[in-house]
Amino acid sequence: MSYEMIALLMFSTLMLMLITGQRVFGAVGFVAAAASILLWGKGGYEMPFNASIVLLNWYPLLTLPLFIFMGYMLSESGIASDLYRMFHVWMGPLNGGLAIGTIVLMVAISAMNGLSVAGMAIGTSIALPEMLKRGYDKRMVTGVIQAGSSLGIMVPPSIVLVLYGMIARQPVSKLWLAGVFPGLLLAAMFIIYIAVKCMLNPDMGPSLPVEERKMEWTEKLRLLGAGILPLLIIVSVTGLFMMGVTSLVESSAVGAVTATIAALVKGRLNRKVLDDTLHKTLSVSCMFMWIILAALCFGAVFDGLGAVHAIESLFLDKWGLSPWGVLIMMQVSYLLMGMFLDDTAMLVIVAPLYIPLVISLGFDPVWYGVLYTVTCQIAYMTPPFGYNLFLMKAMAPKEITLVDIYSSIVPFVIIMTIGLGLVMVFPQIALWLPATYFGK
Amino acid sequence: MPNAIKTYVRYVEAINRKLGKFAMYLVFVMMGILLFSSISRTFFNVPHIWAIEMAQFTMAAYYLLGGGFSMMLGSHVRMDVLYGRWSPKKRAVTDAITVFCLIFYLVVLLIGGLSSTSYSLEYNQRNYSSWGPPVAPIKIIMVIGIFMMILQSIATFFKDLAKAKGVSIK
Numbered sequence: 157m158s159y160e161m162i163a164l165l166m167f168s169t170l171m172l173m174l175i176t177g178q179r180v181f182g183a184v185g186f187v188a189a190a191a192s193i194l195l196w197g198k199g200g201y202e203m204p205f206n207a208s209i210v211l212l213n214w215y216p217l218l219t220l221p222l223f224i225f226m227g228y229m230l231s232e233s234g235i236a237s238d239l240y241r242m243f244h245v246w247m248g249p250l251n252g253g254l255a256i257g258t259i260v261l262m263v264a265i266s267a268m269n270g271l272s273v274a275g276m277a278i279g280t281s282i283a284l285p286e287m288l289k290r291g292y293d294k295r296m297v298t299g300v301i302q303a304g305s306s307l308g309i310m311v312p313p314s315i316v317l318v319l320y321g322m323i324a325r326q327p328v329s330k331l332w333l334a335g336v337f338p339g340l341l342l343a344a345m346f347i348i349y350i351a352v353k354c355m356l357n358p359d360m361g362p363s364l365p366v367e368e369r370k371m372e373w374t375e376k377l378r379l380l381g382a383g384i385l386p387l388l389i390i391v392s393v394t395g396l397f398m399m400g401v402t403s404l405v406e407s408s409a410v411g412a413v414t415a416t417i418a419a420l421v422k423g424r425l426n427r428k429v430l431d432d433t434l435h436k437t438l439s440v441s442c443m444f445m446w447i448i449l450a451a452l453c454f455g456a457v458f459d460g461l462g463a464v465h466a467i468e469s470l471f472l473d474k475w476g477l478s479p480w481g482v483l484i485m486m487q488v489s490y491l492l493m494g495m496f497l498d499d500t501a502m503l504v505i506v507a508p509l510y511i512p513l514v515i516s517l518g519f520d521p522v523w524y525g526v527l528y529t530v531t532c533q534i535a536y537m538t539p540p541f542g543y544n545l546f547l548m549k550a551m552a553p554k555e556i557t558l559v560d561i562y563s564s565i566v567p568f569v570i571i572m573t574i575g576l577g578l579v580m581v582f583p584q585i586a587l588w589l590p591a592t593y594f595g596k
Numbered sequence: 597m598p599n600a601i602k603t604y605v606r607y608v609e610a611i612n613r614k615l616g617k618f619a620m621y622l623v624f625v626m627m628g629i630l631l632f633s634s635i636s637r638t639f640f641n642v643p644h645i646w647a648i649e650m651a652q653f654t655m656a657a658y659y660l661l662g663g664g665f666s667m668m669l670g671s672h673v674r675m676d677v678l679y680g681r682w683s684p685k686k687r688a689v690t691d692a693i694t695v696f697c698l699i700f701y702l703v704v705l706l707i708g709g710l711s712s713t714s715y716s717l718e719y720n721q722r723n724y725s726s727w728g729p730p731v732a733p734i735k736i737i738m739v740i741g742i743f744m745m746i747l748q749s750i751a752t753f754f755k756d757l758a759k760a761k762g763v764s765i766k
Contacts, residue, residue: 173694173697174675175675175677175678176679176690176693176694177674177675177676177678177679177680177682177687177690177691177694178674178690178691178694178695178697178698179667179672179673179674179698180672180673180674180675181672182672182694182695182697182698182701183694183697185698185701185702185705186697186698186700186701188701189700189701189704189705190700193704201704201707201708201711202708202711202712203708204701204704204705204708205705205707205708205709205712206708206712208656208660208705208709208738209712211656212652212653212655212656212734213652215648215651215652217655218626218630218651218652218655221623221626221655221658221659222623222626222627222630225623225627401638402634402638403634405630405648405651406630406631406633406634408630409626409627409630409631409634410631410634412623412627413627413631434620434621434623435620435669437620437623438616438619438620438623438658438662438665438666438669438671439666439669439671440671441623441658441659441662442659442662442663442665442666442671442672443666443671443672443673445659446659446663446666446672447673450701496675498673498675539677
């Protein structure tokens with residue numbers, strides 16, 4: 157049997173396994189282990205465990221549990237509710253002001269934490285009930301929260317870019333800086349969309365009644381103080397790392413501790429909060445780590461099959477694609493594969509196949525990392541494998557149906573696709589900041 | 597369900613819960629190591645060569661020892677396009693079958709782990725680094741984690757089987 161056939165067979169078995177609803181890591185691991193034994197016999201038995209040794213040496217991955225811990229701690233600390241009150245008062249007079257405030261809040265949270273779980277948890281617990289109470293359109297509300305929290309993996313610190321950096325062997329500091337403007341661009345596009353939509357149709361996001369936002373100017377200014385603590389956290393995490401004081405992993409530890417201190421100062425830290433946070437951190441970390449463990453083995457089998465060359469010859473020789481054609485093909489394949497493969501597994505399996513090709517075609521791997529991350533953001537929001545969708549389903553109140561959640565993302569996915577196109581056509585959006593900072 | 601199975605499930609879950617609750621706190625150990633080495637280096641100019649590897653080892657222990665407990669908590673994501681629409685019973689039946697694939701993977705993982713650990717023990721293998729710690733201890737911990745994960749998967753199989761038959765396992 158040819159190697160292409162084996163690769164195809166592996167993918168189709170994986171798809172079948174996933175459809176049965178077995179845990180993703182089990183499905184991926186099973187296909188990988190079975191294939192390696194069938195292909196290489198006795199030596200194949202070693203492959204799954206070898207992946208765990210690779211993982212042991214992936215030092216930057218330590219940021220994962222620490223950022224997860226930090227994210228849940230932040231959402232418990234009450235920092236976000238103060239911030240939200242600030243946006244509430246300042247943006248209230250606008251139609252759709254609360255939704256815009258939510259996006260800005262999400263950008264702030266994204267700048268503190270590297271995952272979308274924190275934004276999701278804060279969005280559903282604080283922003284969602286407030287907006288529903290003020291008569292915002294529920295599809296608008298869920299869309300805003302999902303799209304906004306997806307910025308968590310683009311705006312630094314970002315765990316997806318850390319993972320990408322390990323696979324592509326690119327410096328995380330560059331990748332993080334490259335994510336700043338694309339992240340802000342997406343946020344700005346979301347805001348424009350909300351503003352225009354609510355101007356045309358004020359029922360979707362009515363402005364706050366005057367009596368509710370009547371407030372002394374001193375009080376209004378005092379509310380701005382809510383921004384100080386988040387700024388401190390941003391400086392202590394990304395700032396210290398960028399200045400070279402702390403290493404990447406140390407900066408995530410600093411973040412986890414700062415968030416805990418913030419919760420302590422605000423008097424929110426008690427036995428129950430700590431226990432919940434620890435449970436959720438273990439849950440989410442284990443989910444990601446076991447998927448990465450299984451996917452690494454799958455990737456190693458693919459590598460053993462020579463899949464890198466197979467893909468190169470398929471794209472360049474058989475299909476005769478131009479470099480840009482290859483690039484677009486890759487993005488499309490991510491979106492298609494994202495339909496049935498979990499996004500983390502996809503990054504670990506597919507990215508090592510694509511990155512050498514991207515580099516040999518003369519594209520910048522840092523820029524490609526940003527493109528990948530936008531694609532990931534889209535994938536996180538689209539069924540069937542959307543982490544944000546899962547979280548939204550778990551956290552949203554009863555009155556929001558599944559149909560609401562699914563249809564709410566449509567306009568935002570369109571905006572993100574446009575954003576992806578913009579970053580593709582104008583690489584400077586991503587690359588200007590790292591080039592300026594590192595003086596290249 | 598026979599009593600032996602009930603006892604098995606109860607014991608395995610009790611052990612995994614204990615183990616998971618222990619692993620849960622390792623996140624503080626990681627934070628502690630990293631902060632200590634960071635502060636020591638920045639303010640006292642004393643770098644510690646063991647910090648990175650110790651943190652890495654803690655991380656491996658964290659997700660492998662916590663694996664069984666995370667499975668009990670149901671934290672592992674599934675593709676739920678079809679699965680999500682099935683009745684609880686149909687889910688249990690499917691799970692009771694496909695969990696053998698999961699167990700197969702874990703067993704291969706364990707076989708590799710055992711052979712790798714015995715190699716490390718036999719040749720007193722050390723990490724290639726300035727600190728150069730022996731790797732056998734962490735490998736033993738990893739193997740224990742994988743083994744407990746297998747026991748948990750088998751317990752999950754029994755629970756699914758009970759659910760499929762519509763009987764209680766408690």
